[in-house]
Amino acid sequence: MGLKPDHWIRKMAREHRMIEPFVDHQVRRGVISYGLSSYGYDIRVADEFKIFTNVFSAVVDPKNFDPKSMVDFKGDVCVIPPNSFALARTVEYFRIPRGVLTLCVGKCLTGDTRVVDAESGAYL
Structure with a gap:
């Protein structure tokens, strides 16, 4: 199975509600782009975040994560403190239909924004 082009994504979104809400074109003016592109779909981040805090000096165990280590935040801008993540x-x-693999890649378009790949620790 190869890459799925825009006409396949558009058809699946309209006929099978694969993406909701669905924007069938790229929106670029005044915002970081989102919507359908030639071989993908650019998603948007909502205004709800969970920000890691180590105020309680908790051990971070991914199999037994302490909910007190996260702070809920709602807003248009999320400032992530040093040594933290959101x-x-x-x-x-x-x-997503069975048999279809998706890939989510972070994008950074401004010099003052840094996004870190959680797997490799590399800046994107």
């Missing part, structure tokens, strides 16, 4: 949700909801 989790975000998307505006869009996805219903």
